[in-house]
């Protein structure tokens with residue numbers, strides 16, 4: 001099995017190509033990309049699998065989001081992709097497990113995603129719409145999922161998923 005490694009800056013171009021291959025080059029039209037636009041991904045939750053020559057075979061990234069008027073912080077899993085030649089070997093599951101564990105250790109309480117229910121359900125994801133969460137734009141209800149990383153994190157949380165609240169830059173000294 002290949003080790004799961006932190007993503008490096010130098011991986012970025014390879015990851016872009018991998019995502020184009022896995023999702024198509026029109027992938028940025030998807031609703032989830034509206035939540036990613038202008039927001040950097042969470043570096044501490046970005047992992048890759050590389051072969052012996054440094055070629056990226058799999059990648060997972062997360063974005064910070066907020067939920068509802070209370071702006072409850074959460075992380076949004078994805079995209080996750082594995083090169084077609086290496087799919088079905090457990091790399092996807094390993095990337096997901098490793099990163100969810102890292103997210104928990106880093107005290108993220110809540111994770112959401114838009115993806116195939118049969119793939120994510122075994123990790124513990126439940127339907128997010130049923131819990132009163134909403135995605136901006138159109139997303140198939142069944143594909144919108146959430147998981148508590150901290151017990152009870154979904155309690156009392158509801159509303160629209162949005163981008164993280166900007167903290168605002170300090171004014172330059174006069």
Ligand SMILES: CC(C)(COP(=O)(O)OP(=O)(O)OC[C@H]1O[C@@H](n2cnc3c(N)ncnc32)[C@H](O)[C@@H]1OP(=O)(O)O)[C@@H](O)C(=O)NCCC(=O)NCCS
Nearest residue numbers: 022080081082087088089090091092093094115116118119
């Ligand atoms: C989804 C993806 C990341 C899984 O990676 P992987 O390394 O092939 O996955 P694993 O080897 O860990 O798991 C394979 C298992 O998941 C199943 N699986 C893969 N994609 C699935 C999907 N979209 N829905 C349901 N099951 C799926 C496989 O049938 C296989 O099942 P089995 O173990 O019973 O044979 C990879 O197939 C991929 O990059 N797909 C294209 C991009 C994509 O769709 N990404 C996100 C999905 S929402």
